[in-house]
Amino acid sequence: MTEEGLNASILRLQSHVVETYGMIKDIYKREQQEGDVDKVAQLCLKLANYEGGLLTLRGYKQDIIDSAKVEEEQQDEETQTDHEEQDDESVIDEEYLAEKSQTFKNSQAHQKKGKKKK
Numbered sequence: 001m002t003e004e005g006l007n008a009s010i011l012r013l014q015s016h017v018v019e020t021y022g023m024i025k026d027i028y029k030r031e032q033q034e035g036d037v038d039k040v041a042q043l044c045l046k047l048a049n050y051e052g053g054l055l056t057l058r059g060y061k062q063d064i065i066d067s068a069k070v071e072e073e074q075q076d077e078e079t080q081t082d083h084e085e086q087d088d089e090s091v092i093d094e095e096y097l098a099e100k101s102q103t104f105k106n107s108q109a110h111q112k113k114g115k116k117k118k
Contacts, residue, residue, distance in 0.1 A: 001068075006061050010058060010061070013050055013053050013054040013057065014054060016046075016050040017050045017054060020047040020050060023043055024040055024043050024044065027039055027040055027043075028040075
């Protein structure tokens, strides 16, 4: 998720807060009807949830962003380490061949013998 996604979530919660608060005000302005008390109580619970979510997201927003950056950096370091290890393993030089390859050793011995005869 991007920072814009977090900002969009904050805006969504803000819009729910404003909408719910508006509904409570509308109920208060009109003549009282049956069920208004329950409606206001339910809307207040929704409003409290939206406000709580909004405050929580605002409070943790920077921590969320920072933690994602740290994880990306760790993944980048791991990827670089993996590539370096693969590069180290994939480079075959004369020293490696002299150590590991019997065929290379035989060819080197054969070349030395050929140079001595001339």
